Amino acid sequence: MNTLDLELLRSLVAIVSHDSFAAAAVQLGRTQSAVTQQMQRLEEQIGHPLFEKRGRQKRLTEHGERLLVYAHHMLAVNDEALRHLKQGRLEGTLRIGAPHDVADTMLPPLLMEVVRSSPMVQLDVHVGRSPFLMESLKRGEIDMAISNRLDAELDSVVLRTSPTVWLCGSTYVHDPARPLPMIMADGPSIFRRLAQEALDAAGVAWMTRYTSSSLIGIRAALRAGLGVTARGVEQLDSEMRVLGAAEGLPPLPPLVYRLYVRSRVVNPLTRQVFDRIRSRFH
Numbered sequence: 705m706n707t708l709d710l711e712l713l714r715s716l717v718a719i720v721s722h723d724s725f726a727a728a729a730v731q732l733g734r735t736q737s738a739v740t741q742q743m744q745r746l747e748e749q750i751g752h753p754l755f756e757k758r759g760r761q762k763r764l765t766e767h768g769e770r771l772l773v774y775a776h777h778m779l780a781v782n783d784e785a786l787r788h789l790k791q792g793r794l795e796g797t798l799r800i801g802a803p804h805d806v807a808d809t810m811l812p813p814l815l816m817e818v819v820r821s822s823p824m825v826q827l828d829v830h831v832g833r834s835p836f837l838m839e840s841l842k843r844g845e846i847d848m849a850i851s852n853r854l855d856a857e858l859d860s861v862v863l864r865t866s867p868t869v870w871l872c873g874s875t876y877v878h879d880p881a882r883p884l885p886m887i888m889a890d891g892p893s894i895f896r897r898l899a900q901e902a903l904d905a906a907g908v909a910w911m912t913r914y915t916s917s918s919l920i921g922i923r924a925a926l927r928a929g930l931g932v933t934a935r936g937v938e939q940l941d942s943e944m945r946v947l948g949a950a951e952g953l954p955p956l957p958p959l960v961y962r963l964y965v966r967s968r969v970v971n972p973l974t975r976q977v978f979d980r981i982r983s984r985f986h
Contacts, residue, residue: 713775801849804919875929885913885931899934906954
């Protein structure tokens, strides 16, 4: 009898959770084509299609819905077994910070890794803007932080290199004859800087159409079709699309996301958890 592959089931759960093959691929650290091939293998294994097209989106078939229920159960049992069989328990509170951009993508697998290796650790999660999180880390207000900023003074481990793309809403109408209407974060923002530098270097005329202090506000403006923003590919979903060379927009550099640990760590729990995470991602 065939045995269901847990990694394929994990990918299925990620696709449904993010409502997108592309977003699931980012979370899993795979290409979109690799995730598609995984679903094809899973369909071959159960002998039924898992997805069907409904309009512009793919939705689970009846067999896909039934398999999803089993997938959740099987993954839960697997993860629980690993947690209880791990040796060397650590206890205490760990304060982890993550920027809004990756709180839904990079933060969950990181938290899962912490809980799997140290099930007794209590987690205190802080979600905010990257520059402010790094300031909190240096002040000792949090123990670790995910950030796309480079700080050679702090110990870190690379979690992922993420493409930066030009995003707009599905209703946005691009007019190359007019200055590009930009949606930007106010205050310090690496995405704002990258966008301005790339557009100015390419000689593309642009104007600030909308600013917001939060990612929620930026996404609202995108969905309203007000303009374009430079963001990590993690923000791509079924209501967004990517612009590029065809629309006359220059390429954007990728960003490296690192997990930083605060210096002068007093609590041995912080260093031990960080070292375990570093060994996992190296």
